């Protein structure tokens with residue numbers, strides 16, 4: 360296997376890259392319990408993107424793990440999770456934002472870094488043509504958002520640990536947009552955001 364991308368995303372930083380059909384895309388939770396807010400787009404048509412609704416409906420389960428097919432808003436598979444040493448990834452929690460920081464935590468958290476701001480920063484830096492309207496609900500890799508039997512949504516202590524990883528096979532050329540979550544107010548990352556590693560490999 361030859362490696363075409365191998366990089367570290369510091370906590371609180373965005374990252375954007377393209378994974379070609381047949382390539383393997385891996386995210387490593389280097390220090391454990393990090394939340395990696397991630398979106399996927401058809402690399403040649405940004406109007407087609409990851410859809411939580413289509414993905415949940417296709418697999419009849421709200422959590423992502425090995426075997427999960429990440430579906431687009433046109434009901435086409437974008438990537439398949441082929442390896443997962445964490446075991447559970449969130450589809451429902453969405454991205455933190457200035458607004459959610461004030462509602463969930465306190466008014467004075469408004470100016471803290473947020474994933475939505477990181478997404479917008481990455482889109483502004485890149486010539487992808489994507490903008491504010493192209494931010495659907497994202498995946499939170501390594502984040503634990505258990506749903507109660509009554510359907511309640513809770514943010515819980517993380518289930519990941521240092522060195523755990525998730526690998527996907529691209530079934531289409533996809534643009535990846537990541538915000539390595541800067542959140543300092545949430546137990547899912549033990550109030551301590553940490554770096555992750557992303558690797559793109561050609562599968563021989």
Ligand SMILES: [Zn+2]
Pocket residue numbers: 394396454455473474475540541542
């Ligand atoms: Zn976040």
